[in-house]
Amino acid sequence: MYYLRLARGYRSLDLARWLLTATAAAVVAAFLLRALGRALHGTGGNLERLLWCLPPLAAVGWFAAVAARAVPAQHPERVAGLTAAGAGPARIRALVAGETAVACALGSALTLLLFLILRNDIAGPGLAADIGMGVPLPAAAPVALLAVLPLVAGVSAAAAIRFPESLPGRPAEPGRHRYGALRLLLPAPVLLAGAGLELYGLRPDATDAERTLALPGGLPATSPALLVGWALAALALALWTGPLLALAGLLLALRRPAPLRLLAGRTLAAQARRLGAPLAVLTAVVALLLVAWRDGARTGADVPALNLVESLLVLACAIAALAARLHELRADRRPALDALDRLGTPPALLTGAAALRVLAAGSVLLLTGGLTVLLCPLR
Incomplete structure (x- = not known):
C-alpha cells in the first residue's frame, strides 16, 4: 500500500x-531466461552464458545504488x-530499497510471462533453443534466477544511502573535499603492476601459444597476463579520476582567480569525491566499448546481437547513474544557488562556471579514458 501511495506522488x-x-x-531477466532455456536444451556453454549475464546485472545494481542515494536529496519533504x-534511518533505507526491488520484480515478471507465452508453441524454430521449447521447465529454476535481480538491486540501494547527513533536520556532517595520502598513492602501485604485466605479455620472445584465453564476442585470444595487466591499469586510472x-578544480581557482574561475574551481573540487565514481565507471565502459569496436573494425567480425544489446544496456545504466548523481548534486547546491541569486549574481556567470566545470572534467576524462584505450593489449 505504501508503494501505491508513493507512485501517486x-x-x-x-x-x-x-x-x-x-x-x-x-x-537482464531475458538474458537469464535465455541461459536457462539453452541449458534445458542441452546446447552446452552454460557457465559462459551465465557469466555474460553478470555485467548487465552489475550495471543494474550500480544504477539502483546511485539512484537510491539521490532520493533523500530529491525528496526532502518525503524523508x-x-x-x-x-521512521528511522533503517526504516527509510528499507523503504527505498523496497521501491527499487518492486520495480525490478515487475520487470522480471513481465519477461517471465513473455517467456512462458513463447514456450506455449508460439515461438518459431529460431527461438526454440533459446527458450528450451519441448523440454519440461522446472518451476523453481526461473523463480530462483529472477529472484536475484530484486535482491541485488534492493541490497545495492539499501547500502548506498548515507545517514544521518541525508536526513532533513539532522546536523550535517562536515564534508570532506580533500583526498588522503593513501587514496592518492594507492593507484600508483596498481598501475605499475598492470604495466609490468602488460610488458611481460608483450615481451619479444612471447609466442602465440601463450594466448590461451579465448575472449567472447569475436575478440582475439589473449594471454592472462595481458588481460589482467590491462584490468589493473584501467582500475588505477579509474581510482585516479x-x-x-x-x-583540476584547484588549478582553476589558483592565483587570484576571477569570480568565474573561483566559482567553477571551488565547486568542482567540492564535488570531485561524489562525481569521481560515476564518471570513472562511465569512462571505463566507453573505453571498453571503443576497444571492442576498434578490434572489430580491424578484423571485420560481426558483432552478435545479444552482445550489442548488453553493451547498450550497460552504457545506458552508466549514463543514467551519472545523470542521477548530477541531479543529486544540483539538489544539494540549491540553497547556495538561491543565495547567489538573492545576491544578484548574473545568470551568465553561473552558466559560464558550469561550462568551465564541464570543460575541466572533460579534459580529465579524455586523459584517463584515452590512456585506458591506449594501454589495451588487443591489437
Whole structure:
C-alpha cells in the first residue's frame, strides 16, 4: 500500500527512474531466461552464458545504488515526513530499497510471462533453443534466477544511502573535499603492476601459444597476463579520476582567480569525491566499448546481437547513474544557488562556471579514458 501511495506522488524524474529500472531488469531477466532455456536444451556453454549475464546485472545494481542515494536529496519533504512519523534511518533505507526491488520484480515478471507465452508453441524454430521449447521447465529454476535481480538491486540501494547527513533536520556532517595520502598513492602501485604485466605479455620472445584465453564476442585470444595487466591499469586510472577532478578544480581557482574561475574551481573540487565514481565507471565502459569496436573494425567480425544489446544496456545504466548523481548534486547546491541569486549574481556567470566545470572534467576524462584505450593489449 505504501508503494501505491508513493507512485501517486511520482514526478517525471521519479517515473523515468522507475521505468528505466524496470526496463533494465526486464532485459537482464531475458538474458537469464535465455541461459536457462539453452541449458534445458542441452546446447552446452552454460557457465559462459551465465557469466555474460553478470555485467548487465552489475550495471543494474550500480544504477539502483546511485539512484537510491539521490532520493533523500530529491525528496526532502518525503524523508522529513517519514522521520516525523517515527521512521528511522533503517526504516527509510528499507523503504527505498523496497521501491527499487518492486520495480525490478515487475520487470522480471513481465519477461517471465513473455517467456512462458513463447514456450506455449508460439515461438518459431529460431527461438526454440533459446527458450528450451519441448523440454519440461522446472518451476523453481526461473523463480530462483529472477529472484536475484530484486535482491541485488534492493541490497545495492539499501547500502548506498548515507545517514544521518541525508536526513532533513539532522546536523550535517562536515564534508570532506580533500583526498588522503593513501587514496592518492594507492593507484600508483596498481598501475605499475598492470604495466609490468602488460610488458611481460608483450615481451619479444612471447609466442602465440601463450594466448590461451579465448575472449567472447569475436575478440582475439589473449594471454592472462595481458588481460589482467590491462584490468589493473584501467582500475588505477579509474581510482585516479576523483583526485584528478579535485586537482583540476584547484588549478582553476589558483592565483587570484576571477569570480568565474573561483566559482567553477571551488565547486568542482567540492564535488570531485561524489562525481569521481560515476564518471570513472562511465569512462571505463566507453573505453571498453571503443576497444571492442576498434578490434572489430580491424578484423571485420560481426558483432552478435545479444552482445550489442548488453553493451547498450550497460552504457545506458552508466549514463543514467551519472545523470542521477548530477541531479543529486544540483539538489544539494540549491540553497547556495538561491543565495547567489538573492545576491544578484548574473545568470551568465553561473552558466559560464558550469561550462568551465564541464570543460575541466572533460579534459580529465579524455586523459584517463584515452590512456585506458591506449594501454589495451588487443591489437
